[in-house]
Amino acid sequence: MKAILAFAPLLGRLKGPILLTVLLSLVTLFAGIGLLGLSGWFLTAAALSTLGSAFNIFAPSAGVRGLSFIRILSRYGEKLSGHDMTLRLLSDLRAWLFAKLFPLVPLARRYGRGDLVSRLLADVEALDTVFLVALGPISTAVLAGAAMTVVLAIFLPGAALLYGLLVFAAVLLVPIGLVLASRAAGAEVVAAGAALRQAVLDGIDGHQDLVLFGAIDQATNAAATASQQLSHARRRLGLRAALAAALVQLLAGGALIGTLLAGLAAREAGAIDGPLLAGLLLAVIASFEASAMLVRSATRLAGAAAAADRLQAIANTAPAVTEPAAPLPIPEGGELRFEAVRFGYDPQHPVLDGLSFAVRTGECLAIVGPSGAGKSTIAQLLLRLVDPDAGTVRLNGSDLRDAAGAELRQRIVLMTQDAPVFLDSIRANLSIGRADAGDDELWRVLDAVRLAQFVRGLPGQLDTLVGEAGRTLSAGQARRICLARTLLSRADVIVFDEPTSGLDAETEAAFLAELPELTRGRTAIVITHAVVPETFDRVLELRAGRLE
Known part of the structure; x- marks a missing residue:
């Protein structure tokens, strides 16, 4: 009680x-x-009563x-x-x-x-x-x-x-x-x-x-x-x-x-x-x-x-991460650095063990490796959904643990393999990435992800309603809606966690080949099982929590 x-x-x-x-x-x-x-x-x-009608x-x-x-x-x-x-x-x-x-x-x-x-x-x-x-x-x-x-x-x-x-x-x-x-x-x-x-x-x-x-x-x-x-x-x-x-x-x-x-x-x-x-x-x-x-x-x-x-x-469960008492501002730029990072959902069995690597501002980097190697854990560490058990993750030299969560999520954005398309208009789905984006910006990003022609052919164009979970769209179109929404963000760093999940081989190859150009000027980390095209700046292979 x-x-x-x-x-x-x-x-x-x-x-x-x-x-x-x-x-x-x-x-x-x-x-x-x-x-x-x-x-x-x-x-x-x-x-x-004996009074009869008098009652x-x-x-x-x-x-x-x-x-x-x-x-x-x-x-x-x-x-x-x-x-x-x-x-x-x-x-x-x-x-x-x-x-x-x-x-x-x-x-x-x-x-x-x-x-x-x-x-x-x-x-x-x-x-x-x-x-x-x-x-x-x-x-x-x-x-x-x-x-x-x-x-x-x-x-x-x-x-x-x-x-x-x-x-x-x-x-x-x-x-x-x-x-x-x-x-x-x-x-x-x-x-x-x-x-x-x-x-x-x-x-x-x-x-x-x-x-x-x-x-x-x-x-x-x-x-x-x-x-x-x-x-x-x-x-x-x-x-x-x-x-x-x-x-x-x-x-x-x-x-x-x-x-x-x-x-x-x-x-x-x-x-x-x-x-x-x-x-x-x-x-x-x-x-x-x-x-x-x-x-x-x-x-x-x-x-x-x-x-x-x-x-x-x-x-009353303790949060996985806690906000710093006195958060520090993050310097401008998109340089990332993992320094001897160790992390495990069970601390006795680390998923990442002594992981160290750096990503330059504006670089498009792919991280590949088998399932269970710790690739998605890297994405969670970057978004500070979890904190490392040992070591440090830095953005422009600043420890992520010293930054306010709200500022961090303005600087780093994540597109997951199950990023949803909501039961709403195309405009509303895109505006999640940036609420103040105007129509011109929406059309530019749709054009960038090769979806503008399709949307212009719809009766309501940007105001066309899409079905729940994007069921009125093809798998490739749904992923491109999510990609456009992600690109609308002003974040310096974009992380893609298995962005081509559910796509056929041809669509997957085309999707990945376009990412370096679409993210030009911003740091991009793509976590994938797929074959990485030569347009990427670098490819790192992760096995058992360590880089090969």
Whole structure:
């Protein structure tokens, strides 16, 4: 629960909508209690009346109808306000989470894909309704129980104490006990759900290889095991919820019987009449309406507590790199230098070991080598997504660890092998590279990457929408959009990490042959498996973290 309380500042921003939702919930509940109580009094009084037409049926009838309308309207307003507040909370929650995640990039080494997806989706969803289905109903039930206790203290004092104790147990002790008893099962549900997502994603991503290597059964068994664990955890959670629901109903029954016995005694003593007793009994029943969903609320709260723990864990993870306390400016130019750099994702098994090389300003350099040699790690070090375990990476003589991250990313830009084309216009995709680029600059860069003629032939030209992930473009056109976006940047250094991934051999050769000319005047480092054309200034071969 401590992890949920850590999100209190987010709820504090929405105190207005929260208070409105609670108020409307109370109006709905009180209208329901009043409706049932008034109906019980009215029907009983009408049945016992011997006055015939002299009995006033109009005022109680009007009261019943009025309370019915109030209940309908307040219920609608409660749902409208509650869901609006929940959507605002979801927006704030995602903004908070992504703000925490950005300094942690890249995340792949710390969290599996399925686990990360689970935290970003399922765990956030578990929290975005925590008020709507948990905290709100519990608060409403407590206030309604307190109000009904006051009413009984006025009209039927003999029943007030017992009712107060039983309703207190039903709306507070049982939910709290269920939350405590369900913490382990709730955490297991969250963890098993993440494991199942991971197994399913692995099966989808690697389906072709699983079929080719006959490993379908192994993948299926992994998913089935995760599914069984999830099912078992949910059954445990469901059993606890069923027992808690039964206990709440027993408490409600006890409150009703206690009120009835106290009422009969008061009726015998002449302290209360029959219609009022009937109304109070039905009002007691109605007051427990809020407790009906408290078990479900408490179960959701247990799952939300586990989700909050996981979100806080990822948010409190130490970043891979830290900003310098007093950042130093980077001198002009694009000269790069690796000085005896050692780095390993596991420090005991370095990917790069004593790597040293230099790149002159304006030079176009290719780095080649087998998979796992450490080529992409060089790109991460240059962008300072990670810091070396030993040695130094310098730009124009300045240690990258002394530079502000924002300035560094203005001076060095990266185009990755999976750089995306977004579901937006061509103009918007290009403007990511430089937001203030005018149309003339956009056309020049498109012309430079040999895409201008194609774009001019489109109905909307620069404002033409491209499909998600560039599906309306060929692979070569999508890569050239990403290249144009990268070239628009004013960065002194451009790093290309497998920029021709997914291209056919002919397109790949043409793409690489053009890079030295396209990056002329700026330092370019191209990390690739492909055959490097002679237009490059130099080629370095990396093997097992060292230059050959």
